Amino acid sequence: MSIHLEAKKGEIAETVLLPGDPLRAKWIAETYLENSICYNDVRGMLGFTGTYHGEKVSVQGTGMGIPSAMIYCHELINEYGVKNLIRVGSAGAFQKDLKLMDIIIAISASTNSSLNKMTFNGADFAPTANFELLMKAVEYARKNEIDFKAGNVLSSDIFYDEDPDYYKKWADHGVLCAEMETAGIYTLAARFGVRALSILTVSDSLVNGEEISADMREQKLGEMVEIALNSF
Numbered sequence: 001m002s003i004h005l006e007a008k009k010g011e012i013a014e015t016v017l018l019p020g021d022p023l024r025a026k027w028i029a030e031t032y033l034e035n036s037i038c039y040n041d042v043r044g045m046l047g048f049t050g051t052y053h054g055e056k057v058s059v060q061g062t063g064m065g066i067p068s069a070m071i072y073c074h075e076l077i078n079e080y081g082v083k084n085l086i087r088v089g090s091a092g093a094f095q096k097d098l099k100l101m102d103i104i105i106a107i108s109a110s111t112n113s114s115l116n117k118m119t120f121n122g123a124d125f126a127p128t129a130n131f132e133l134l135m136k137a138v139e140y141a142r143k144n145e146i147d148f149k150a151g152n153v154l155s156s157d158i159f160y161d162e163d164p165d166y167y168k169k170w171a172d173h174g175v176l177c178a179e180m181e182t183a184g185i186y187t188l189a190a191r192f193g194v195r196a197l198s199i200l201t202v203s204d205s206l207v208n209g210e211e212i213s214a215d216m217r218e219q220k221l222g223e224m225v226e227i228a229l230n231s232f
């Protein structure tokens, strides 16, 4: 048991998929894992362990935002020995050529959070994906003809920005989309010497205002889950 997880030692696999939405975690466990058990419902932040093609895998909701995701990842790594953290999240597109349901693999994560500025005395740290997980995800997507874009994403502390055009300066620097956790997860993985990757699906566009429904965000983002389950 840790402060926010009630799993017993050994109940969580070395590889954990990390959706923000705990109900997406439940859907992933029910849809993709065999013999899954629910090991956590503290705060309703559901976590499950089962097998995928015979291999033990867990899926843990992280909540929204870097602070919440870092709490769960810290405990997964330090209390449960997790080695592979693979976020499966939704994201808002910054680029015109990204459509709803497109897949994005985050090579790196910019952020407007001060988390690393505090750690590095005002200097910038570049939160980066693990190369082996990244290559496996790319290889799986290519082999299965799943289109994706790979690049820099923004892990934002702000979902409802006052300025609807705030995304343009990021877009002009090639940033693909906004989400709210990857920079924190990549930073912790680097700190503790484990592997992390974020695979995202476009759920809305800041360019044209299109969006998918909350139900779809919970239960229809299967392509990225399939990539994640074949990336470690």
Ligand SMILES: O=P(O)(O)O[C@H]1O[C@H](CO)[C@@H](O)[C@H]1O
Binding pocket: 019, 020, 021, 063, 064, 065, 088, 089, 090, 091, 159, 178, 179, 180, 181, 217
């Ligand atoms: O769909 P999830 O994985 O929660 O990811 C995105 O959705 C939430 C905002 O709606 C934030 O957590 C953001 O990162």
Ligand SMILES: O=c1cc[nH]c(=O)[nH]1
Binding pocket: 090, 091, 092, 093, 159, 178, 179, 180, 203, 204, 206
């Ligand atoms: O963080 C997020 C997630 C989805 N869409 C956004 O615009 N931001």
